[in-house]
Amino acid sequence: xxxxxxxxDKVEFQEYCRNWLEVNRPPPTxxxxxxxxxxxxxxxxRAYLCDWQNRCxxxxxxxxxxxxxxxxxxxxxxxxIASGEVRKAKVPYxxxxxxxxxxxxxLLVHGTEEQxxxxxxPIFTSEEIWCQGFSEPGAGSDLVSLQTSAVKDGDNWxxxxxxxxxxxxxxxxxxxxxxxxxxxxKYNGITYFLAEMDQPGVTVKPIHKMTGEAxxxxxxxxxxxxxxxxxxxxxxxxxxxxxxxxxxxxGASMGVGAVASSESPLSAIHQVIQLAKDTKRNGKSVWDDPxxxxxxxxxxxxxxxxxxxxxxxxxxxxxxxxxxxxxxxKVVGSxxxxxxxxxxxxxxxxxxxxxxxxxxxxxxxxWALGYMNTYTGTISGGSSEIQRNILGERxxxxxxxx
Amino acid sequence: MTQxxxxxxxxxxxxLKDAVKRFLDEKSPLIALRKHLAGSEDPYHGEAREPxxxxxxxxxxxxxxxxxxxxxxxNGGIGMGLVAAAAIQEEIGRAACPCPLTxxxxxxxxxxxxxxxxxxxxxxxxxxxGLAVFGEDGSLEVDSTDVTVNGTTLSGTSWYVQxxxxxxxxxxxxxxxxxxxLYCVPASAVEIKCDKIVDLTRDQARIVLSDTPAxxxxxxxxxxxxxxxxxxxxxxxxxxxxxxxxxxxxxxxTEYAKFRTQFDRPIGFFQAVKHPIVNMMIxxxxxxSLVYNxxxxxxxxxxxxxxxxxxxxxxASDTASFCSNRSTQLHGGIGFTWESDVQVYHKRxxxxxxxxxxxxxxxxxxxxxx
Numbered sequence: 001x002x003x004x005x006x007x008x009d010k011v012e013f014q015e016y017c018r019n020w021l022e023v024n025r026p027p028p029t030x031x032x033x034x035x036x037x038x039x040x041x042x043x044x045x046r047a048y049l050c051d052w053q054n055r056c057x058x059x060x061x062x063x064x065x066x067x068x069x070x071x072x073x074x075x076x077x078x079x080x081i082a083s084g085e086v087r088k089a090k091v092p093y094x095x096x097x098x099x100x101x102x103x104x105x106x107l108l109v110h111g112t113e114e115q116x117x118x119x120x121x122p123i124f125t126s127e128e129i130w131c132q133g134f135s136e137p138g139a140g141s142d143l144v145s146l147q148t149s150a151v152k153d154g155d156n157w158x159x160x161x162x163x164x165x166x167x168x169x170x171x172x173x174x175x176x177x178x179x180x181x182x183x184x185x186k187y188n189g190i191t192y193f194l195a196e197m198d199q200p201g202v203t204v205k206p207i208h209k210m211t212g213e214a215x216x217x218x219x220x221x222x223x224x225x226x227x228x229x230x231x232x233x234x235x236x237x238x239x240x241x242x243x244x245x246x247x248x249x250x251g252a253s254m255g256v257g258a259v260a261s262s263e264s265p266l267s268a269i270h271q272v273i274q275l276a277k278d279t280k281r282n283g284k285s286v287w288d289d290p291x292x293x294x295x296x297x298x299x300x301x302x303x304x305x306x307x308x309x310x311x312x313x314x315x316x317x318x319x320x321x322x323x324x325x326x327x328x329x330k331v332v333g334s335x336x337x338x339x340x341x342x343x344x345x346x347x348x349x350x351x352x353x354x355x356x357x358x359x360x361x362x363x364x365x366x367w368a369l370g371y372m373n374t375y376t377g378t379i380s381g382g383s384s385e386i387q388r389n390i391l392g393e394r395x396x397x398x399x400x401x402x
Numbered sequence: 403m404t405q406x407x408x409x410x411x412x413x414x415x416x417x418l419k420d421a422v423k424r425f426l427d428e429k430s431p432l433i434a435l436r437k438h439l440a441g442s443e444d445p446y447h448g449e450a451r452e453p454x455x456x457x458x459x460x461x462x463x464x465x466x467x468x469x470x471x472x473x474x475x476x477n478g479g480i481g482m483g484l485v486a487a488a489a490i491q492e493e494i495g496r497a498a499c500p501c502p503l504t505x506x507x508x509x510x511x512x513x514x515x516x517x518x519x520x521x522x523x524x525x526x527x528x529x530x531x532g533l534a535v536f537g538e539d540g541s542l543e544v545d546s547t548d549v550t551v552n553g554t555t556l557s558g559t560s561w562y563v564q565x566x567x568x569x570x571x572x573x574x575x576x577x578x579x580x581x582x583x584l585y586c587v588p589a590s591a592v593e594i595k596c597d598k599i600v601d602l603t604r605d606q607a608r609i610v611l612s613d614t615p616a617x618x619x620x621x622x623x624x625x626x627x628x629x630x631x632x633x634x635x636x637x638x639x640x641x642x643x644x645x646x647x648x649x650x651x652x653x654x655x656t657e658y659a660k661f662r663t664q665f666d667r668p669i670g671f672f673q674a675v676k677h678p679i680v681n682m683m684i685x686x687x688x689x690x691s692l693v694y695n696x697x698x699x700x701x702x703x704x705x706x707x708x709x710x711x712x713x714x715x716x717x718a719s720d721t722a723s724f725c726s727n728r729s730t731q732l733h734g735g736i737g738f739t740w741e742s743d744v745q746v747y748h749k750r751x752x753x754x755x756x757x758x759x760x761x762x763x764x765x766x767x768x769x770x771x772x
Contacts, residue, residue, distance in 0.1 A: 273772055290766060290769070293765065293769035294765050294766070294769075296769075297765040297768050297769050297772075298720075298761070298765060301692070301713045301716055301717050301765070301768075302688060302717075304692065304695070304710075305687075305689070305691050305713075306688075308692055308694070308695040309687055309691045311407065311691065312687075312691045314407075315408055315409070315411055317411065317416040317419070317420075318411060318690075318694065320649075324683070325687060328684055328687060331684075332684055332688075385673070388676065388677040388681075389673065389676065389677075391683065391684075392670070392676040392677070392679060392680045395683070396652075396656045396679060396680070396683065397656070397660065398656065398660060398668075398676050398679065399660065399668050399671040400671075401671060401676070
């Protein structure tokens with residue numbers, strides 16, 4: 001893989017990040033961490049991951065390019081280097097990925113000075129974990145039909161309704177909340193708030209996934225009070241602000257160092273190749289079968305293509321338009337990840353049935369668990385179907401489905 | 403060695419690519435080929451005829467210096483790398499332009515690997531050069547030739563020679579007891595028997611040699627290494643052509659889906675049409691990124707060049723298949739007609755998909771190294 005050609009100061013910073021991560025790598029947890037940050041539920045894991053994120057922040061690997069006034073480190077063009085090294089080092093992920101990946105970019109663009117100074121530093125330290133309150137039982141892919149109401153009462157807003165699929169909800173101090181201030185104006189009747197979770201009227205109930213794990217939640221909001229100074233941008237501008245947050249989630253923003261999963265795509269490919277080599281059937285390794293080679297190398301090829309897409313996306317003369325490649329990132333990455341996990345199950349054959357907790361399970365059952373969890377990637381944050389609508393409409397100019 | 407992050411796609415390359423695009427848009431419209439194929443004023447009807455290309459257009463290309471773009475400066479060329487050559491080839495593919503440039507570029511990289519100064523100077527002088535390396539069985543391995551060498555004369559038939567009727571010279575792979583050698587023969591010294599092929603935008607032939615005198619490019623025993631190294635460039639150029647043609651298929655299908663109305667709406671409104679078009683874009687972009695990566699690896703990181711070239715052509719072959727399939731399907735009945743240009747690109751891609759190895763063949767080559 002190509003190395004970026006960096007200026008001397010950036011090379012020095014890269015060296016620094018690499019060394020720091022090597023020296024400060026935390027010891028493994030007693031019970032293994034879940035595969036991704038959005039699945040964390042236990043208090044032990046929370047404390048461990050908050051401590052890790054805070055240390056990385058203090059070392060300058062998070063909020064690297066954010067203004068010092070908001071708790072950042074005030075560099076320019078260093079964040080991609082730091083994030084790249086974090087991914088390569090295979091260290092634990094950052095628990096506050098919603099805060100880092102969505103709250104920070106949103107507040108940097110739409111927040112008031114007070115909001116930025118108040119909220120950004122504890123996101124970086126992970127003192128305050130954030131969750132996202134967008135989806136509702138009746139508003140998933142069609143997010144704009146959300147019904148949670150916000151009624152103005154003096155200097156406050158009174159919120160009523162319910163949110164669903166709220167990752168990290170049980171651990172969060174704050175929620176990025178979308179609520180409807182005007183029932184008659186679908187797109188311009190939504191307002192964006194910052195809602196405190198620890199207050200009367202907020203009830204968090206875990207939802208168990210098909211894997212058996214908890215991880216996300218239902219959040220019920222009953223006469224919850226949000227002061228007007230915690231409104232983001234104008235009344236009725238919530239949809240516009242939310243779209244900019246979702247753009248961050250879909251990988252089109254530069255980010256401030258959010259790394260929600262510690263596995264690089266290429267390392268997953270190499271694990272699957274090794275799995276195929278190590279798995280013997282009828283005395284022969286699965287890898288020696290050209291059919292399996294073809295399936296695995298096809299995914300290797302596509303993974304390499306994603307990495308090269310990111311590289312070509314930065315070259316104006318070759319990228320086919322600024323958004324064409326970035327908007328493909330989420331749908332393509334999540335679908336390849338899903339296919340790769342499924343191939344791993346096929347390699348193991350009947351052994352793929354052995355799940356987490358079985359003493360004979362290969363890699364502690366992580367492939368079946370991982371395969372099921374890949375549906376998080378293909379469904380959340382705008383399902384693959386919604387992503388294809390966006391690509392068709394915004395990039396190719398096809399007529400809008402809605 | 404490491405690759406430059408920007409693929410080495412510098413301003414000069416960018417301007418060249420842009421100039422090629424404008425030139426081809428203006429001077430090589432598909433309708434010119436179609437008029438010739440039809441043999442009549444109505445370009446969209448009639449029988450396919452003999453292989454054709456616009457010699458005056460090729461003359462203009464050589465005046466602009468595209469033919470010697472990748473020839474080293476020491477041999478009188480411009481000395482640009484595979485990234486620049488791939489950038490041009492992508493535009494040739496997008497225009498589906500019949501011309502000897504593709505083969506001449508592919509040959510240039512082989513001649514560079516062989517340090518074949520005399521042949522490189524022929525290219526500089528404006529002579530086109532094609533590869534004659536396949537045997538009858540269509541095997542893609544480097545030793546597949548059916549031609550034999552006796553001293554410096556060649557005998558036998560070389561199969562599946564691309565754009566043979568456009569060529570001034572051929573680089574022929576021939577075998578002897580000492581191994582495979584590479585030789586240069588002028589087109590005037592061989593018999594060219596044109597094949598009838600599915601692709602209307604290129605031609606193909608068998609070339610028949612009988613005690614034909616030839617100049618040695620690489621002696622028996624040395625040629626396999628030359629061929630192996632240059633194949634990375636050859637695969638990458640063909641993959642670039644496919645990426646360009648796939649982009650045409652994507653854009654043509656997108657435009658059709660905006661324009662064609664059924665059930666009171668443009669068909670691109672329906673997700674059953676919209677989503678496959680997006681999948682065409684995803685496939686095209688993956689291939690295009692792998693092409694520039696492979697080209698840059700060839701220019702800057704020789705130890706990874708072979709693997710990345712296999713990735714580029716394996717992706718390209720699958721993209722050729724997928725985009726052709728969807729472009730015809732989504733154009734509906736009209737896409738199935740001779741009249742539609744969709745069939746012209748579909749058939750060019752069918753040809754490119756299997757030429758120099760399809761997706762599975764290239765993936766096997768990668769797997770053998772893992």
